[in-house]
Amino acid sequence: MKLTITELYEKMHQNMGDSGWWPAESKAEIIVGAIMIQNTNWRNADKAVAGFRERTNFDPNQIRQLTTAELYDLVRPAGFYKNKSRAVAAVFTWLSQYNDDYQQASQSLGPTLRKELLKLHGIGDETADVLLTYIFEQPTFISDKYARVLFTQLGIPNLTNYQSLARQVKLPANFTSAAAQDFHGLIDEFGKVYFHPLTKFQESFLTDDRLIL
Structure with a gap:
């Protein structure tokens, strides 16, 4: 057929x-999960996500306050820990200018949102589309x-x-x-x-x- x-x-x-889907309790958790799953499997990604949950409860301010060394330790189970740590820091730093308000970011950037996401370290096409769909609720x-x-x-x-x-x-x-x-x-x-x-x-x-x- x-x-x-x-x-x-x-x-x-x-x-x-x-x-x-996406199995998560908050959008901040989805963001972390979308970065952790890059180039690995769910088992490894989930270990890193669990570490973030225990350490920060996915509070954006607590994530931003993590030192580089602390980020490395949390991300390490998911592999590529340096690159993924930079990506986590880049996304949550970027979100701070919108007061962690996803709707505000989406409305402010309009059709340029995807392009702005792709400028962030460690955010490629697939992760950008995941964020558009699950975080900013733009059907993609x-x-x-x-x-x-x-x-x-x-x-x-x-x-x-x-x-x-x-x-x-x-x-x-x-x-x-x-x-x-x-x-x-x-x-x-x-x-x-x-x-x-x-x-x-x-x-x-x-x-x-x-x-x-």
């Missing part, structure tokens, strides 16, 4: 239910590895990097931020079940479908 983006999301939601498609694998299985060729898919996908106007958040979560949860190994995709409820972009 040929599916549009909306139909793909609806079919995944019908078969899987709500994804519950996150073209991560699981999305590229899924869309390849659904007939979209040559998905070699983040931009190769991102430039092809624009969420329909009727996608709410909640739907965009859920869609990303469903794709990643689907990938955890059906992409290890990839041959398991043939057992999935999407095996006979093809996507229309």
